[in-house]
Amino acid sequence: MQTAPSNRHVVAALDGSVAGSFVADWAAARAHAMGDRLTLVHVVLPVWVFQVPDEHTLALKRAEDLLESEAARVRQVYPDLEAATTIATGEPAEALSALSLKAGLMVVGTDRGPGTEGEGFGCVSFQVAVTSRCPVAVIPHNAPGQSSGVVVGVDGSPDAAGALKLAAGEARRLNEELIIVHAVDPHAAGGSPDDVAGKSAEWVNRNFPDISMRILSDPVHTPAEALTEASRGARLLVIGRKGKGGLSVLVGSVAQHILLNLRCPTILS
Structure with a gap:
C-alpha cells in the first residue's frame, strides 16, 4: 500500500x-x-x-x-x-x-x-x-444506529462553500443522499430566499452529477435549529466552522450550537 x-x-x-x-x-x-x-x-x-x-x-x-x-x-x-x-x-x-x-x-x-x-x-x-x-x-457516543443522508448547511459564505464541497464528497463516498439545508428569511431583501440553496444545488450538479440531492429550506427555525432538526437520524452533518463570521471569529454561533447539541457524526470544515 x-x-x-x-x-x-x-x-x-x-x-x-x-x-x-x-x-x-x-x-x-x-x-x-x-x-x-x-x-x-x-x-x-x-x-x-x-x-x-x-x-x-x-x-x-x-x-x-x-x-x-x-x-x-x-x-x-x-x-x-x-x-x-x-x-x-x-x-x-x-x-x-x-x-x-x-x-x-x-x-x-x-x-x-x-x-x-x-x-x-x-x-x-x-x-x-x-x-x-x-x-x-x-x-x-450515542450516534443513531439507523441513519441516512449527508446534511450540509449553506448560507452563502465562503466557509459554507467549503463545507458544501466536503459534504458532496462524503455523500459520494458513503453513497448517501446530500441534503442541502438553508434557514431562509422570507423577509430578506434582495432576491429570492432560496437563491443560496439553489446556487448551491447548481454547483453540486455541475461538480458531483452522480449523487442524489435535495434542498431543505426552513423559513421557521434559526440556522442552528434548522441544522439540529435536519441532522436527526442523519449519517453525517457537515458545517462550516465560522459561517458568516469569517476571520473575525474562532467558531461561529451555529457551530457552537451544533457542538453542544450533537445528533449525529459532524464534520466542521
Whole structure:
C-alpha cells in the first residue's frame, strides 16, 4: 500500500472511554475508504500533574495498551489500512491542536448530546474544534444506529462553500443522499430566499452529477435549529466552522450550537 501524502492523514483521539471505540471505528472506515493513513493517539497529562511519579508511568502504560488494542482491532477489519499509534503528552486540546498541523482530518469523540448539560460535557472536543488547523469530525457516543443522508448547511459564505464541497464528497463516498439545508428569511431583501440553496444545488450538479440531492429550506427555525432538526437520524452533518463570521471569529454561533447539541457524526470544515 503506497504511503499517502501528509494531508491524507486521519488522526483519531482516543480517551479510553467507550466512546473512543466509536471514534476509532469511524476514523478507520473513512481513512480506509479514502486511502488515507490513520494515527490513533492518546494524550497523557504532564508528569507534574501526577502526585506520584509512578502514576504517570502507569498512565503511559495504560495509553500504550489502549492504543495497541484499538489498532489491532481496526487492522483486523481493514488489513491493508496503514495505521499507527502515538502517545502525546500535555493538555489534551493543546496537544491535539498541534497534531492537527500535519493532519487532513482530526477525529474526536464527545459525551455531549441531547440531555447532557454542564460545562464539563464535550469540553475537549469543543476546544479542538476551535483550535484545530484542519477539519474536525466530532463523533457522539450515542450516534443513531439507523441513519441516512449527508446534511450540509449553506448560507452563502465562503466557509459554507467549503463545507458544501466536503459534504458532496462524503455523500459520494458513503453513497448517501446530500441534503442541502438553508434557514431562509422570507423577509430578506434582495432576491429570492432560496437563491443560496439553489446556487448551491447548481454547483453540486455541475461538480458531483452522480449523487442524489435535495434542498431543505426552513423559513421557521434559526440556522442552528434548522441544522439540529435536519441532522436527526442523519449519517453525517457537515458545517462550516465560522459561517458568516469569517476571520473575525474562532467558531461561529451555529457551530457552537451544533457542538453542544450533537445528533449525529459532524464534520466542521
